[in-house]
Amino acid sequence: MKLKILGSNSKGNGYILEGKSQTLLLECGLPLKDVKEALDFNLSRVVGGIVSHLHGDHSKYANDYLKNGITLLMNVETSVHLSKADDRRGGFTHIIEAGRQVTIGEFKIMPFSVKHDVPCLGFLINHPESGNILFVTDTHYIPNRFKGLNQILIEANYEERILNENLIDGKIDNIRYQRVIRSHMSLETTIEALKANDIKEVQNIVLIHLSPQNSDAKLFKNKVVEATGKNVHIALKGLTIDFNKNPY
Ligand SMILES: [Zn+2]
Numbered sequence: 001m002k003l004k005i006l007g008s009n010s011k012g013n014g015y016i017l018e019g020k021s022q023t024l025l026l027e028c029g030l031p032l033k034d035v036k037e038a039l040d041f042n043l044s045r046v047v048g049g050i051v052s053h054l055h056g057d058h059s060k061y062a063n064d065y066l067k068n069g070i071t072l073l074m075n076v077e078t079s080v081h082l083s084k085a086d087d088r089r090g091g092f093t094h095i096i097e098a099g100r101q102v103t104i105g106e107f108k109i110m111p112f113s114v115k116h117d118v119p120c121l122g123f124l125i126n127h128p129e130s131g132n133i134l135f136v137t138d139t140h141y142i143p144n145r146f147k148g149l150n151q152i153l154i155e156a157n158y159e160e161r162i163l164n165e166n167l168i169d170g171k172i173d174n175i176r177y178q179r180v181i182r183s184h185m186s187l188e189t190t191i192e193a194l195k196a197n198d199i200k201e202v203q204n205i206v207l208i209h210l211s212p213q214n215s216d217a218k219l220f221k222n223k224v225v226e227a228t229g230k231n232v233h234i235a236l237k238g239l240t241i242d243f244n245k246n247p248y
């Protein structure tokens with residue numbers, strides 16, 4: 001299993017879980033062209049995609065993915081939102097909800113609710129090659145605890161100190177400040193969440209959805225390495241990470 005990162009910020013989110021024989025897409029915030037390029041123009045192994053919520057940086061191109069025959073799993077709010085868009089829907093939308101596991105090909109997916117400013121889902125994804133993958137974005141904290149995790153993709157949007165400095169310096173206004181703290185995860189909360197979970201078997205922690213303004217990639221990576229002692233990556237466009245479960 002490989003994780004391929006197409007993009008990971010408010011301009012557009014897209015990730016690919018590329019297994020030996022089956023591939024799952026995470027989010028539709030980047031053009032399908034980007035997916036095609038990352039998969040050498042062969043979409044035949046794509047079993048579907050999941051969309052966390054309706055915001056454009058996660059769902060903007062979903063109708064295009066559907067029109068190209070990709071089955072997408074999403075909550076009802078996202079589906080309603082997409083059906084209002086100008087684009088006509090052609091593909092198959094599968095409505096999912098928190099607490100109900102779905103299986104798509106070799107991927108078992110358990111959605112759970114997170115704390116954003118619109119209904120948003122986090123996911124626990126199991127695949128035999130990668131083990132248990134936690135994928136959580138656009139939330140100000142994680143209400144659940146997980147066992148037996150092998151790989152983690154987790155939002156680390158801002159650092160409290162940087163955000164506060166940007167407010168004082170007038171780089172962001174109060175409305176923006178309030179929205180960020182109520183809908184996105186701080187590095188401090190990310191670290192707390194990692195410490196609150198069983199991460200003994202975790203091989204990779206991928207920090208996602210960093211704010212270009214309110215974060216510092218190098219500092220974030222160092223702090224999470226310090227707190228967890230794990231392999232930590234910053235989700236940069238074009239990066240590929242080995243997501244195979246250690247056999248031992
Ligand atoms: Zn987002």
Ligand SMILES: [Zn+2]
Nearest residue numbers: 053055116138
């Ligand atoms: Zn969002």
